[in-house]
């Protein structure tokens with residue numbers, strides 16, 4: 444819909460609009476009001492170049508599109524019937540809990556093995572463990588290829604699927620060859636379109652799931668869903684959206700908790716939402732509250748950093764990993780809340 448700056452356009456202006464949209468297989472239908480005329484675009488209005496050429500005209504105030512730019516991720520797409528499954532859980536039906544270390548310590552693999560067993564006993568369905576880490580400080584521990592074997596051994600010992608972040612093509616290849624079940628795209632790479640494309644291509648035809656974090660600098664809803672579209676577009680629809688807090692952070696928290704974005708995502712897309720409260724708040728003591736808030740907002744799952752001995756951890760673990768004991772209690776509460784929400788059929792408006 445084209446809204447002109449003045450009450451109506453001249454014939455020359457309408458002819459110009461008509462010529463532009465015709466290049467993209469569309470036509471213009473004026474909607475004449477008593478005072479004002481607006482101009483509908485009839486046809487597929489998802490051509491970005493068409494919209495930006497219309498927006499560039501000095502007599503056009505605004506162009507509103509009705510069709511979603513997310514052909515596959517849109518709630519109205521055929522894929523809306525698709526259900527993502529992880530660790531025996533069908534997302535949307537049962538609350539999924541992923542838990543484990545921020546960073547695997549290649550010199551002390553037992554911390555990962557013990558944590559893996561403990562989070563399984565606490566009720567987690569999948570393990571997380573960072574093999575390669577995106578660190579702000581180039582001198583901080585960056586991860587280690589040897590941790591990939593530890594990750595997979597943790598999976599074998601517990602029978603749980605594993606999640607790890609990949610940041611480049613080599614890590615992607617190593618992770619897939621090793622049999623990683625869930626590839627994580629981190630908040631710093633959420634808008635790295637060539638990585639998104641590489642991952643999309645690499646997981647096509649495989650059962651691998653992709654945990655896509657929200658871009659850390661206030662990634663917009665459109666950016667978030669479009670990033671998922673990049674992956675699904677190659678043929679694998681097992682994508683999970685993961686809000687993890689945005690920058691600038693809320694005073695005292697590591698990031699600005701953003702679990703409240705969940706209902707907005709669910710209105711626009713069918714993709715399951717698994718919230719990461721650990722990176723949102725950045726401090727173990729605040730994680731349970733943020734996790735429960737996420738479930739209250741309608742999250743389908745949680746991804747939580749946990750460690751049997753947080754103080755001996757690497758990366759984020761000393762400050763934000765919860766102990767398995769806290770995790771176990773949190774899972775009981777989160778599951779109860781999730782069941783309550785499902786029984787109440789929230790967020791229906793009726």
Ligand code: PEP
Pocket residue numbers: 545573577608628629630631656687722759
């Ligand atoms: C992580 O999961 O440890 C991590 C680095 O996540 P994010 O990309 O959300 O910062």
Ligand code: MN
Pocket residue numbers: 545546722748758759
């Ligand atoms: Mn972390």
